[in-house]
Amino acid sequence: MTATARTSTARSTGWFPVARAAEVGTTPVPVGAGGRAYVVVRLRPGAEVSAFPARCPHRLVPLAAAAVVEGRLRCPYRGWRFDTEGRCVDVPSLGPHGSAPPRADLPVPWAVEERHGWIWLAPERTDVAAPPPPAAEPVPESAPAPAPPPGPVFGNLDPSLEHAWHPVALARELRPGGWLQVRLLGRTWSLSRGPDGLVADPPAWGVRERYGVVWLAPAPPRDVPLELPEDGDRRFVRGWLTPARSAGPAGPLADGFLDVAHSPFVHAATSGAADGVEVPAYDVAPEPGGFTGVQQQRSDHPTDPGARRGQRPRRRATYVLRAPFQLRLRLDLLDTGAARTILFLLQPEDADSTRVYTCLLLSAGPGEPLPGPEVVAGEVALAQRVLAEDLELQSRMASTGLPLVLRDELHVRSDRLGVALRRALADFAAARR
Ligand code: FES
Numbered sequence: 209m210t211a212t213a214r215t216s217t218a219r220s221t222g223w224f225p226v227a228r229a230a231e232v233g234t235t236p237v238p239v240g241a242g243g244r245a246y247v248v249v250r251l252r253p254g255a256e257v258s259a260f261p262a263r264c265p266h267r268l269v270p271l272a273a274a275a276v277v278e279g280r281l282r283c284p285y286r287g288w289r290f291d292t293e294g295r296c297v298d299v300p301s302l303g304p305h306g307s308a309p310p311r312a313d314l315p316v317p318w319a320v321e322e323r324h325g326w327i328w329l330a331p332e333r334t335d336v337a338a339p340p341p342p343a344a345e346p347v348p349e350s351a352p353a354p355a356p357p358p359g360p361v362f363g364n365l366d367p368s369l370e371h372a373w374h375p376v377a378l379a380r381e382l383r384p385g386g387w388l389q390v391r392l393l394g395r396t397w398s399l400s401r402g403p404d405g406l407v408a409d410p411p412a413w414g415v416r417e418r419y420g421v422v423w424l425a426p427a428p429p430r431d432v433p434l435e436l437p438e439d440g441d442r443r444f445v446r447g448w449l450t451p452a453r454s455a456g457p458a459g460p461l462a463d464g465f466l467d468v469a470h471s472p473f474v475h476a477a478t479s480g481a482a483d484g485v486e487v488p489a490y491d492v493a494p495e496p497g498g499f500t501g502v503q504q505q506r507s508d509h510p511t512d513p514g515a516r517r518g519q520r521p522r523r524r525a526t527y528v529l530r531a532p533f534q535l536r537l538r539l540d541l542l543d544t545g546a547a548r549t550i551l552f553l554l555q556p557e558d559a560d561s562t563r564v565y566t567c568l569l570l571s572a573g574p575g576e577p578l579p580g581p582e583v584v585a586g587e588v589a590l591a592q593r594v595l596a597e598d599l600e601l602q603s604r605m606a607s608t609g610l611p612l613v614l615r616d617e618l619h620v621r622s623d624r625l626g627v628a629l630r631r632a633l634a635d636f637a638a639a640r641r
């Protein structure tokens with residue numbers, strides 16, 4: 209019996225046929241057993257089948273999107289790896305000497321067996337040692353959606369979001385005399401730019417323009433505006449990405465923007481590191497309306513000097529958040545003085561839709577000419593590809609919002625910015641009362 213034995217005091221629930229054995233290879237297959245969601249997979253070609261719960265314990269990413277690497281199941285987001293027993297054997301951001309926290313281990317089903325041409329799961333201990341021959345062709349359960357986190361999440365329709373300025377369009381999308389319709393918090397507004405300025409219909413508490421963006425506040429805002437020191441600084445040139453749309457809530461997108469540990473896995477084809485994935489300890493300072501976190505990093509950005517030769521220039525990364533969803537990342541190359549700032553603004557349109565505004569502000573450093581239009585266009589094109597990689601991952605996350613109860617996920621050293629985001633959003637949600 210190819211059982212993965214686990215001790216359990218729960219009552220027996222029996223054996224469940226979950227998939228034809230011939231259909232399970234080294235790509236995880238989502239299945240259901242006893243109403244629970246799992247994935248089944250062979251960790252090497254032709255090996256015994258292993259079964260895992262459907263979500264990674266770190267940030268609850270569905271493991272149906274995981275990959276088999278060197279006999280382990282690797283989460284697609286930050287590369288945590290699990291052996292056939294569900295033990296977390298690698299957290300890359302902790303470095304080669306870091307060890308995974310105990311809660312990182314996956315609670316695998318009591319037994320997995322391949323018999324009668326089928327894969328069978330026993331989620332809990334059962335008195336029947338092996339699945340009996342089926343009297344007829346088995347009918348597997350359809351795979352349920354991975355279970356949501358038990359506690360509250362901060363979704364795109366949280367009532368507190370009424371009390372914030374939200375980006376709703378690029379200024380250039382609303383020409384003088386023109387109008388457009390936008391979605392925000394599950395509602396439609398018509399915006400027009402007339403002789404007396406911007407107008408919203410139905411009326412909003414306010415509409416304004418700032419940093420090349422049209423903003424709308426449905427009700428008296430309580431957010432703290434994000435400052436953008438590079439705006440108006442003549443050493444910087446700017447380039448907007450084409451606004452994008454994510455089929456999910458804004459919170460996990462903001463979480464990804466604040467996270468460097470995913471780059472080697474999600475952005476390997478564009479801007480991610482090939483190695484050196486450890487994230488050193490760093491500080492996060494709370495501020496009114498959000499926080500700032502500073503990290504010392506090595507750059508793998510392909511257009512940074514030396515990066516193509518594998519020199520990984522030193523840089524300082526300064527992350528700033530103003531709740532709910534205004535973010536700024538400034539990357540200072542310490543050896544040349546060049547700087548790249550990324551402004552990242554999220555428009556919570558509907559529960560499952562977020563519009564994404566991204567602006568690059570680029571400086572070549574002291575005494576250097578401004579980056580020319582070709583350089584800016586190249587950087588914007590690269591950033592657009594990086595964003596597409598993030599959105600592709602988001603589309604597989606099956607998230608309804610960012611969990612506000614820290615224990616519903618698992619946080620390690622590299623997640624301090626993510627933890628600060630969850631606290632800032634929890635504070636923002638609580639401030640409405
Ligand atoms: S490693 Fe799986 S969600 Fe982060």
Ligand SMILES: [Fe+2]
Pocket residue numbers: 464465470471474475594598
């Ligand atoms: Fe990313």
